[in-house]
Amino acid sequence: xxxxxxxxxxxxxxxxxxxxxxxxxxxxxxxxxxxxxxxxxxxxxxxxxxxxxxxxxxxxxxxxxxxxxxxxxxxxxxxxxxxxxxxxxxxxxxxxxx
Numbered sequence: 001x002x003x004x005x006x007x008x009x010x011x012x013x014x015x016x017x018x019x020x021x022x023x024x025x026x027x028x029x030x031x032x033x034x035x036x037x038x039x040x041x042x043x044x045x046x047x048x049x050x051x052x053x054x055x056x057x058x059x060x061x062x063x064x065x066x067x068x069x070x071x072x073x074x075x076x077x078x079x080x081x082x083x084x085x086x087x088x089x090x091x092x093x094x095x096x097x098x
Contacts, residue, residue, distance in 0.1 A: 038065060041081040048077040048097060057081060 048070060055067040065083040072078070 038082050038084045040068070041083055043079045043081065044073070044076045045079065045097060046076055048079065051079075051097065057083065059087060 051067060051070065053067055053070055056063050057065040057067060063084075064087040065081055067079060068082045069080040070077055071080075
């Protein structure tokens with residue numbers, strides 16, 4: 001380790017900085033670092049004003065997943081929801097926007 005060159009030190013520093021910046025970019029942007037675990041639910045609504053893709057889903061004020069995708073199908077908005085595995089839905093589920 002006594003013969004570690006300046007170029008090697010700068011290279012290692014640059015790699016560490018790139019990894020940290022990449023991590024921060026994913027966290028701030030709300031993007032998953034790896035494939036997210038959970039299950040998908042699909043819902044259709046007449047109006048989804050105010051919703052955006054990547055919006056957080058909350059159950060009783062606790063984050064339970066995110067809105068993965070919004071598509072228009074037959075004049076209605078079809079939502080794809082990614083729900084965390086710890087939040088098992090009841091057999092009869094009622095969704096509400098607001």
